[in-house]
Amino acid sequence: MLTRATKIVATLGPASSDPDLLEAMIRAGVNVVRLNFSHGTAQDHIDRARLVREAAQRAGREVGIMADLQGPKIRVGKFTQGKIQLVPGEKFVLDAARTEPGDQDGVGLDYKELPRDVKPGDTLLLNDGLIVLTVDFVQGPAVHTTVKLGGELSNNKGINKQGGGLTAPALTAKDMDDIKTAMGLKADYVAVSFPKNATDMELARQLCAVAGGGHKPGLIAKIERAEAIPELANILKASDGIMVARGDLAVEVGNAAVPALQKHMIRLAREMDKVVITATQMMESMIVNPVPTRAEVSDVANAVLDGTDAVMLSAETAAGKYPLETVKEMAAICLEAEKADRHELGADFQGKTFTRIDHSIAMGALFTAHHLGAKAIVALTDSGSTALWMSRHIVRIPIYAMTPNLTTQRRMTLYRNVRPLLMDNNADRDNALVDAESHLKKRGIVQSGDVYAITVGEPMGQPGGTNTLKICRAA
The missing domain is CATH 3.40.1380.20 (Pyruvate kinase, C-terminal domain)
Structure with a gap:
C-alpha cells in the first residue's frame, strides 16, 4: 500500500464549506485545514472549526487546524469607482490623511506609517508587484510618486517596498483578538504573518499561552519579508516551523531569488528540527481549470524533493471551482515525486x-x-x-x-x-x-x-x- 509522506494543507472558504465536500477533501488527502483570519468573523471561524472536526470524525481520520493571522494591513484605501487605471509616467499620491475615496490622482492608506517608512528614490510595489511606483518626495502625510509600471489598481490592494523596510508590527490589535478566538477553538497551529525577528514569534507565543488556558499550539512563522531572511535561524529557534510564503516574499526580494531561498529555508528548517510548509500559487490555475499546468506540477514536485513537510492550497480550495480535484491532483503529484526521491540516509x-x-x-x-x-x-x-x-x-x-x-x-x-x-x-x-x-x-x-x-x-x-x-x- 503506497502511503504519501508529504502533507497537504488546504484553506477553507466559501468553495469548501459544504460538510460533504469537506469530508471528501479529507478522504482525498487533506491533513491540515487552514482558517484564513484575513476573511470572516470570529464566529465564522468557530463554526468552520466545528465543521472540520465533524467532517474528520466522519472520515475516520484526525486533521490539524491552522489559524492563519491576518497581520498588518499594508494596503491602499478604496476608490470612488472601485478601481482606476494607472498609466506609466503619471503622478500618483498615496495620502495617509485622505479620508474620501481615491481617484486618478491619489488614494488614502490603510497603513498610516508609510510616509515615515519611505524616502525619495524608493520603489513601491502594489498589487503583488503588478504596479510599480517610484517615490519622488514625501510631504507630511502624503507620498508623491511617479508610475513606473501601470495597470489596474482596485480597492485595498497590498503595498510592498522593494528590499523591505516597512515598520508595521507583525501582530496587530486584530491579531491579538484573533489569537483568543484561535485558542478558544483549540487551533493546533497558529501562523504569524510578516514576522521580522524572533521577538515577534516570542510575543505571539506569550499571547497564545495567556489565551490558551493550558492549550499550546504550534507556532508557524510566515517568511514573507526581506528582513526575515537574515534572521531566519533566530526566527526558527523561536517557532515550531515556518511557511515559505512566496507571494509577498517574491515582491520584496524579486521573483528570481525565491526558488533558491525556498531550498535554503526548507534545508535549514529540517536541520533545526522544525516543520516547513511551502505555499502560494502552487496550483493557482486550478482555481478556474480542472487540471494543473505542467509548471505547477513541477513546482509541487520540486517542493516535495526539497524535503518540505507540507504543500499548501490557498484560493484553489477556498474560492476555486475544483477544490476536491485540486486536492486529488496534489496528492498524486506528491506520491510520484516521493517515489523518485533517491536519498541516502x-x-x-x-x-x-x-x-x-x-x-x-x-x-x-x-x-x-x-x-x-x-x-x-x-x-x-x-x-x-x-x-x-x-x-x-x-x-x-x-x-x-x-x-x-x-x-x-x-x-x-x-x-x-x-x-x-x-x-x-x-x-x-x-x-x-x-x-x-x-x-x-x-x-x-x-x-x-x-x-x-x-x-x-x-x-x-x-x-x-x-x-x-x-x-x-x-x-
Whole structure:
C-alpha cells in the first residue's frame, strides 16, 4: 500500500464549506485545514472549526487546524469607482490623511506609517508587484510618486517596498483578538504573518499561552519579508516551523531569488528540527481549470524533493471551482515525486553527535529500520518529539506515531511521513507494546512475520523519556 509522506494543507472558504465536500477533501488527502483570519468573523471561524472536526470524525481520520493571522494591513484605501487605471509616467499620491475615496490622482492608506517608512528614490510595489511606483518626495502625510509600471489598481490592494523596510508590527490589535478566538477553538497551529525577528514569534507565543488556558499550539512563522531572511535561524529557534510564503516574499526580494531561498529555508528548517510548509500559487490555475499546468506540477514536485513537510492550497480550495480535484491532483503529484526521491540516509548521520538519549534512540530506530527493510517504524510518544526527529530524515518506511494525547496527535498531522494514531494511555510498557502491535495488525500495517522497529520510554508517559528501541517480528 503506497502511503504519501508529504502533507497537504488546504484553506477553507466559501468553495469548501459544504460538510460533504469537506469530508471528501479529507478522504482525498487533506491533513491540515487552514482558517484564513484575513476573511470572516470570529464566529465564522468557530463554526468552520466545528465543521472540520465533524467532517474528520466522519472520515475516520484526525486533521490539524491552522489559524492563519491576518497581520498588518499594508494596503491602499478604496476608490470612488472601485478601481482606476494607472498609466506609466503619471503622478500618483498615496495620502495617509485622505479620508474620501481615491481617484486618478491619489488614494488614502490603510497603513498610516508609510510616509515615515519611505524616502525619495524608493520603489513601491502594489498589487503583488503588478504596479510599480517610484517615490519622488514625501510631504507630511502624503507620498508623491511617479508610475513606473501601470495597470489596474482596485480597492485595498497590498503595498510592498522593494528590499523591505516597512515598520508595521507583525501582530496587530486584530491579531491579538484573533489569537483568543484561535485558542478558544483549540487551533493546533497558529501562523504569524510578516514576522521580522524572533521577538515577534516570542510575543505571539506569550499571547497564545495567556489565551490558551493550558492549550499550546504550534507556532508557524510566515517568511514573507526581506528582513526575515537574515534572521531566519533566530526566527526558527523561536517557532515550531515556518511557511515559505512566496507571494509577498517574491515582491520584496524579486521573483528570481525565491526558488533558491525556498531550498535554503526548507534545508535549514529540517536541520533545526522544525516543520516547513511551502505555499502560494502552487496550483493557482486550478482555481478556474480542472487540471494543473505542467509548471505547477513541477513546482509541487520540486517542493516535495526539497524535503518540505507540507504543500499548501490557498484560493484553489477556498474560492476555486475544483477544490476536491485540486486536492486529488496534489496528492498524486506528491506520491510520484516521493517515489523518485533517491536519498541516502547514511549521509545524514556522518559526522553527527547526539547529546540526548531520546534523540539517539529516534535516530537509531531510523537507521536500523532502513537497513533491515522494516515494514514500519513505530514511536510511542507523549509529546511527539521522537516522531518529529525521525521525520526530519527522508526514509521510505512509514512512521506511525502512537500517542494517548489528542493534542499531540493533531499536531503531528503536519509532520512529513508521520501517521499519527491515538492509543489508550498505558502505564505498563509491556502492555503498551502488545497494544501497539494489535493496532498495527488491525489496520493492516503489519502482518504476521513482518519486522518493525518500535521506540518507547520507561517509565511510560513522561515527555522526553524515550529510552528504548525494540526490533519486533509481528506474531
